[in-house]
Amino acid sequence: MxxxxxxxxxxxxxxxxxxxxxxxxxxxxxxxxxxxxxxxxxxxxxxxxxxxxxxxxxxxxxxxxxxxxxxxxxxxxxxxxxxxxxxxxxxxxxxxxxxxxxxxxxxxxxxxxxxxxxxxxxxxxxxxxxxxxxxxxxxxxxxxxxxxxxxxxxxxxxxxxxxxxxxxxxxxxxxxxxxxxxxxxxxxxxxxxxxxxxxxxxxxxxxxxxxxxxPQTYLSASKQTPNIDAQTLTVSSFVTGAKAGDKVRVSAFNGNEKVAEQEVDANGTAVLKIANPKLWSPSTPFLYDLKFALVRNGKVADEAQSYFAMRKSSLGKDDKGIQRMLLNNQFVFQYGPLDQGWWPDGLYTAPTDAALKYDVEKTKEMGFNMIRKHIKVEPARWYYHCDKLGILVWQDMPSGDLGNGWEPRPAIIGRGTEQKRDAASEGYYRKEWEIIMNTLHNFPSIVSWVPFNEAWGQFKTVEITEWTMKKDPSRLVNSASGGNFFNTGHIIDLHNYPEPAMPDPAIYGATRAIVLGEFGGLGLPVDGHVWQQKDNWGYQSFKTPEDLLKRYSAFMTRMESLIKDGLSAAVYTQTTDVEVETNGLMTYDRKVMKNPEAKLFQLHSKLYNPSLVVIK
Missing domain, CATH: 2.60.120.260 (Galactose-binding domain-like)
Known part of the structure; x- marks a missing residue:
């Protein structure tokens, strides 16, 4: 950009x-x-x-x-x-x-x-x-x-x-x-x-x-979808109050260099040719600029600016026949923290934009390349920071209407119950999930949608998953992170605490990518930096940063072998402490890193070794 x-x-x-x-x-x-x-x-x-x-x-x-x-x-x-x-x-x-x-x-x-x-x-x-x-x-x-x-x-x-x-x-x-x-x-x-x-x-x-x-007639939104294989960007522009003959001119820029331009009818779709595209990834988060002009009788009536990236999120088999999550047609192990996005002073809202950016920056400094945005949607500027800094994002749908039974074992398909929502409850979910997907579609950092988590309000799983896949075929869909499990979606996702583990690649690997959607939860309360003085918890608690790091290091050694065997991604719980949870990499007030970023970066770097997996 x-x-x-x-x-x-x-x-x-x-x-x-x-x-x-x-x-x-x-x-x-x-x-x-x-x-x-x-x-x-x-x-x-x-x-x-x-x-x-x-x-x-x-x-x-x-x-x-x-x-x-x-x-x-x-x-x-x-x-x-x-x-x-x-x-x-x-x-x-x-x-x-x-x-x-x-x-x-x-x-x-x-x-x-x-x-x-x-x-x-x-x-x-x-x-x-x-x-x-x-x-x-x-x-x-x-x-x-x-x-x-x-x-x-x-x-x-x-x-x-x-x-x-x-x-x-x-x-x-x-x-x-x-x-x-x-x-x-x-x-x-x-x-x-x-x-x-x-x-x-x-x-x-x-x-x-x-x-x-x-203006009275104005550009109201856009939808841009890259195709790196065809070297094109498809851009739909939406105009409120359009009249016959109105046009929209869409222009793409690499810095000051115009690389593509097309003029289409208002509410039409342009297909821009992006020759020799610079691909977006965590190591090279390159962003192109995009400009819109609403043209009436040869004059510009409205203008807006945006940006886009050329990147691809897909599946592909390795040399053992196991499905892998791919970025730009290459296997990149996706590893990042579960990020709740909560703040002790602002709750849902970061105190400042610098604070909003801080968590993303720290995630990069610790050597992660992904964030699972857990049961929350952030302000648009959070995704903008992920786009600019180069962080892959898994986006959860916020849950509601809980109460159904959970079967956490992926070997048992269809065992967990589905919530029987009434028409209003189902309507709330469908309406908001569609709007969330529409609103966030243009952020290239988002590579996976997660409609359900651990059976929390999970209903009509196959129908919702397949609708999500059809709604956005440019991203992967993680049907139900941690179950309940059905034969649908691109991904099979296990939750396991505290040790890393994964679903059996011999059972699932031929049809779906295998991921560890949550693990870890290693707790360390730091005196003076806790929400309350007692009754704090983690999935496994420690008294010193050194003991915590020793346990975490063993997890990373185990992770290397899991990657070789078929694991495509993993999510560690979690970025920060949140209220009484003390299992964060940082304290809730963001004032203490429980272990140095450099040490974590060194541990994580070996997980991205391209020689661990060969794609056919």
Missing amino acids: NKAFTLSLVAIAMHCGVAFAQQPAWKIVPGKISTTFSEQVDPAAPLPEYPRPHFVRNNWKNLNGLWDYAITARSNAAPASYEGKILVPYAVESALSGVGRTVGKDSLLWYRTTVTVPAAMKGKRVLLHFGAVDWQTEVFVNGKSAGTHEGGFDPFNFDITALLKKSGAQEVTVKVWDPTDEGTQPRGKQVRKPNGIWYTPVTGIWQTVWLEAV
Whole structure:
């Protein structure tokens, strides 16, 4: 990706506005550990960066900052008065929100702020964007409903142009209801009573809120899919309000060099020839720039910038006839941590963009080349950092509607039960999974989708898996990480604690890639850096970093032989401690590396030896 585009993102970040000219006092809620990044949070402009790096425009305004909030009974109308200030976009339960209160299924969370629409937006359509709000949302502008949304992990927006007053302050009110684990909606690891592997609830706005100005007819999205074998990039562009004769010009750049261009009808599909493509991988994360221009009667009516990478995620057999996960038609052992994406101060939300990037950087420094994003979806900028730094990503679907039985042994196909979801529960899952896949499609770092984890709400496994494969044939699908197991998908995935192990390649290797979706969980509580002083746990606990490293080193020796025998990938639990879990490579507050990055890097480097596996 060229320097000019990177600098443009920085310039856009500096361009952002905030909801208040003067901010009243705010402080982090005391009582829990926090990261050093929380000290860098500016309540006048938290998370000021441009939130959508895959579709960049210059005319926007950041609305993060201090808003009014109130918690009322679910039956109540909008409050006549508000209780105090909340720092958006940190969830109300988090310390960084400045509130630190739970809400629950019997209450509503209300937000209110006033916004001045910049002069540069006058005469244009104004879109109000939310990166993510958990869970059921209704938005009002100047007292009138702008729209509703259900889903805790996907971005949405409303065209609020018709609701705006001609001048002056515009009032934005947001109503949120979230039943946490008392509903059937996708909710990940949130529970009312946190314990073990289940964490503090997250309610309300937890990603950036922003305004965007667009023309009456505008580019609304794109979908780009590379094909390294044909040396092409297929690009679908979507236009809102298109008229007959409108065109979209799609241009690809390597730095300042234009490498391909095509003009197609609005809402059409371009196929760009990318000759001699530079392939994206963890060792060479090369990104091309992509520019869109909406053309009407020979004039550019709208523009947006994006980027793409040429990379391929597929299966192929080795010289023993065992299916392997391939990257760019080559076997690359995929090894990385289970990454929950939780923060002691922000819960779902990293305190700053630097914090969001920090975990990815540390993962690379430790010698991993992959991250399994576990039961959560991150803000778009997290995937952008993975794209730029070169980290493969397995993306989980956040679970919900739990209760079915789990059969963890892959040798027993079809033994575990499937959840019998009602129509509403199934609808929530299908709708949000499709939107998540659509939203994240353009991030080249994502190489595998994971619809289910350990039978958590698992239902209609074969149907959901095959739909996912059809929806995105450019990636592998790990049907059910850790079971329940069915004859479907590209991958068979075992969970085994603490030692590394794998499904029998003699049984599964001819049809599916073999992976170890979770193992390890070696615990080491570090005094002064724990969520609570007692009742912390790991799958196996140690008292010193040296003892932990000795055990982990033995795992890596074992891993080499498993790779030779047929293992394609492994996921170690986990990146950081999370609440009472102390099995992280780092403490929850990110202040202590339990073992030096350099030592881990050295241990991991031998796992990527290309001579371990020969592809036919």
